[in-house]
Amino acid sequence: MNRSELIASVAEQTGLNAQEAAAAVTATLDGIAQGVAAGDAVALAGFGTFERRHRAARAGRNPQTGEAIQIAASVAPAFKPATAFRRLVAE
Known part of the structure; x- marks a missing residue:
């Protein structure tokens, strides 16, 4: 949709x-x-919660060269579905 x-x-x-x-x-x-x-956090009862999640800095690898790189900390939007919504989708 x-x-x-x-x-x-x-x-x-x-x-x-x-x-x-x-x-x-x-x-x-x-x-x-x-x-x-x-x-x-924006919580909609029976649907879920929208929120910001902080991602810590971490080590990663460049897939082309295999070189170790440092990935910076970041903030990203996240959604956690409510139990009723998860059950509806699982049916």
């Missing part, structure tokens, strides 16, 4: 027109992104 299919699904389920559904989907996704970017 891509963004336009999600918007169509929201419009169908809520009775909103396509423009209103697009605005709702955009606002929801923007709110999640802004919350995570600010360092907050």
